[in-house]
Amino acid sequence: MTAEFEWQRISRWSVLYYAMGSSGKLISTLAGIYIVTAFTIGNALQYFVALGILSALLIVAWSAMRYSCFRYLIGNDSIQIRRGIFYRSQINMQFERIQNITLQESFYFRWLGMTTMHVDSAGAQGNEIVLPCLAQDIANSIRQTILSKMNSRSSQVLPSIDSDNIGSEASSRANKDLIYRRSIGDIAIYGLTNLKSLVAIGLLIGLLGYTPFSIEVLMDYLPDFVESRTARASLFSRFDVLIIGFAVAVSIIAVFSVFGSIVKYFNFSIYRKEDSLLIHQGLFHQRDIQVRKSRIQSIHIRQNFLEYLIHRVNVTFEQIHFDSQSGNQENAESKIFIPSAKSSELAFILNEYFPVGDISKLTFEPANIRYFFKQALVYSTLYFLLGMTLYIIYDIRTLYIAYILVLFFVHIFLIFSHWKKSGITLKNEIVIIRKGIVGVEYTIFPISKLQVVDHIQSIPMMRKKLSSIVFHTASGATRAKYLSNEHAITLIDYCVYFIESNANS
Amino acid sequence: MDFENKEIDVKDLPQFSRIKFYSLQKRFPLIRLCVLLVVYLVLVIVVVFSLTFSEIFRVSAFTIEGLLLTFFILLLLSVFAPFLYLSTKAMGYAVREHDIVLKSGLFWKKKSIQPLARIQHVEITCGPIDKHFGLANLRLFSAGTNKSSFRIPGIEYRYATQIKQFISDYQKSLAKGRNIESSF
Numbered sequence: 001m002t003a004e005f006e007w008q009r010i011s012r013w014s015v016l017y018y019a020m021g022s023s024g025k026l027i028s029t030l031a032g033i034y035i036v037t038a039f040t041i042g043n044a045l046q047y048f049v050a051l052g053i054l055s056a057l058l059i060v061a062w063s064a065m066r067y068s069c070f071r072y073l074i075g076n077d078s079i080q081i082r083r084g085i086f087y088r089s090q091i092n093m094q095f096e097r098i099q100n101i102t103l104q105e106s107f108y109f110r111w112l113g114m115t116t117m118h119v120d121s122a123g124a125q126g127n128e129i130v131l132p133c134l135a136q137d138i139a140n141s142i143r144q145t146i147l148s149k150m151n152s153r154s155s156q157v158l159p160s161i162d163s164d165n166i167g168s169e170a171s172s173r174a175n176k177d178l179i180y181r182r183s184i185g186d187i188a189i190y191g192l193t194n195l196k197s198l199v200a201i202g203l204l205i206g207l208l209g210y211t212p213f214s215i216e217v218l219m220d221y222l223p224d225f226v227e228s229r230t231a232r233a234s235l236f237s238r239f240d241v242l243i244i245g246f247a248v249a250v251s252i253i254a255v256f257s258v259f260g261s262i263v264k265y266f267n268f269s270i271y272r273k274e275d276s277l278l279i280h281q282g283l284f285h286q287r288d289i290q291v292r293k294s295r296i297q298s299i300h301i302r303q304n305f306l307e308y309l310i311h312r313v314n315v316t317f318e319q320i321h322f323d324s325q326s327g328n329q330e331n332a333e334s335k336i337f338i339p340s341a342k343s344s345e346l347a348f349i350l351n352e353y354f355p356v357g358d359i360s361k362l363t364f365e366p367a368n369i370r371y372f373f374k375q376a377l378v379y380s381t382l383y384f385l386l387g388m389t390l391y392i393i394y395d396i397r398t399l400y401i402a403y404i405l406v407l408f409f410v411h412i413f414l415i416f417s418h419w420k421k422s423g424i425t426l427k428n429e430i431v432i433i434r435k436g437i438v439g440v441e442y443t444i445f446p447i448s449k450l451q452v453v454d455h456i457q458s459i460p461m462m463r464k465k466l467s468s469i470v471f472h473t474a475s476g477a478t479r480a481k482y483l484s485n486e487h488a489i490t491l492i493d494y495c496v497y498f499i500e501s502n503a504n505s
Numbered sequence: 506m507d508f509e510n511k512e513i514d515v516k517d518l519p520q521f522s523r524i525k526f527y528s529l530q531k532r533f534p535l536i537r538l539c540v541l542l543v544v545y546l547v548l549v550i551v552v553v554f555s556l557t558f559s560e561i562f563r564v565s566a567f568t569i570e571g572l573l574l575t576f577f578i579l580l581l582l583s584v585f586a587p588f589l590y591l592s593t594k595a596m597g598y599a600v601r602e603h604d605i606v607l608k609s610g611l612f613w614k615k616k617s618i619q620p621l622a623r624i625q626h627v628e629i630t631c632g633p634i635d636k637h638f639g640l641a642n643l644r645l646f647s648a649g650t651n652k653s654s655f656r657i658p659g660i661e662y663r664y665a666t667q668i669k670q671f672i673s674d675y676q677k678s679l680a681k682g683r684n685i686e687s688s689f
Contacts, residue, residue, distance in 0.1 A: 077677055086633055092669060093626035096680045121625035121646070320648060451623045451647035452655060455521070455616045462614070474648040493518040496618050500603035503622035503679055 007071040007082070011133040013114060014070070018063035018132070026055050072131055074145055079119060081129055093129055097121040101143050115139045119146075176271035176278055180349065182339060184262060190314070190340035191261030192254055193306040265339050277352070279336055291336060295319040296353050297449045297475035301346065303439030311343045313439075317353070318475035354430050354444055364423030364434050368466050371482035372419035376412055383408045414438075424469075424480040426491065429498060431471060433480050443478045445471070447498045455492055457485075471495075519601070521618055526597030526608050530640055533659030534593035540634065541586055598657050600668060603675075605645065607657055619655045621675045623647045629665045641665040645672075 030052055062085075071082045078094045102118040109115070117139050119129040134142070266283035279289040300316040307313060317336040341349060347358050356362070387404050414437050421436040426447075433443045454470035461467060467488035468481045480488075555562040565571050592611040599606045604620045628644040635641055641662040645655040657665075 078673065087630055089628050089630040091626060091628045092673060094676050096676060097625045453618045456613055458613050489522050493520055496521065496604060496620060497518050499620045500622060
């Protein structure tokens, strides 16, 4: 049993632990450099061997210093560590905040009966305390000490991790209520509407034919057709090159996109059980994801221009993301994604988590028009500089300046549309931020999930009594821009008051 | 059961805009500037060394492009140094009963409010220069991504430990409050 309230040292074998941690990177770096230089300088194996030996000695020395500077203490209500060679740091983690206690046995310590303890609080990498090379009985004793001193939540720490471990064992869907489903048609629609970036690429490929920089490239692929078309001076005679290029690119990509979506989201279903939701999806690789409702930090609703036309949205539930026992949990598994939901179904989906009703009918505090003016000024300057550069340096014909002007006015219109949609509101202690360009997008989170709130003003904004707010939850940050100062300050004060007055809940 | 639901006048809420901030330790902006100037000095030594011993460097440095590049780099560095000093001077912090507020920024002024109830753990770090001047960095970690991390540099070490203790005591009292509620 480790003595409490005394600073303890870890085992001397931790030098090996630290050295093994660094050696992987060293070997891969040296191997990479050797391969590259072998083709340029020539075979210099003896130098790399010498460099490797020197590096290994440095790593061992560094690891020994890390060991000598490391101390830990199991206090009455917290675990503390002191570490660092030149940059000394002291970390104090209250038992209350511990989410994970993991004992990891590396293969090279198994014969010694030693284990490494990872103590993790909610969220980020870097929030972890690592006690390497503890004897098994000491590690178990420390773990028991921590668990016995934690509050009633301690009983949920380890079991809840197993049940929330996304992508691990498939949970049974028996005895659960089916509340939502996506058909193959819905998933195929998602596959098509997800083309937005690829549509842009298709457009770009088509537009390439109209620039002097890549006429030769296109002529290699469509020599006769393009040569005959580009010989003409008329603007409208080039539209067929654009249309054909666009159609071919989009058609090919659409097939792959739809197929990929069906494979990933086949038989997408959401089941409800008590305070959890179970999501089932997948054609070849079936996944069952169980998520406790309390772990959902925010909901994002996205709608691109294609989805806007057919009244569909994509809904993403973001939750706290932290390292699993393997330490390699994929970022994608911190999000639950519902593809191509109908706009009419949105209220039903949202009310499972955050009861805000029909968000399209809420009144939003808009962003000030100066936000539009600022964006328009910035992009106008950029377009002007681009046009002048092309005209003066490359001697571009007036025709291309006309294209740039068309693009400029379209861009300004889109900025205007983006400004018109920007806004924020508060309902039932839930913050809703709206934005979007063609489609409307929402970010929704309860005030109780806030971690940090930022109030930001530039000097011009201060003069015009405007502010921006950045809300930080455990799943990320969201910004509300160019609000009136009075509204922003009141909202921040209320959010902070709400968090602090409900801290015990 | 006693139940109340009084209306809250938002004007009566504690207002973060009226907080009085403490500046960082007086010498800290100057210390930062000196560290930057030392880095500049090292760069100058490297450049002089290269000019002295490298023919290729010497030739390319005195072309028009080389001189233009040198001018822009010097301009950038000469603007960055006072900017760093002034932006460090503009930083401040305040500790309230239930949160800590950090003020920063020269052209984009930012105030970050970190409720104490949301802090996961506290870290105090000291580099060799910090240690020499009795300073420390106080880092507060909340749940989620590293973007939620809250950092107060250049405060006196004793204040950093006092704030850390204050946060620890606050969280203990929170934990006691939860235990009392859950026992009903």
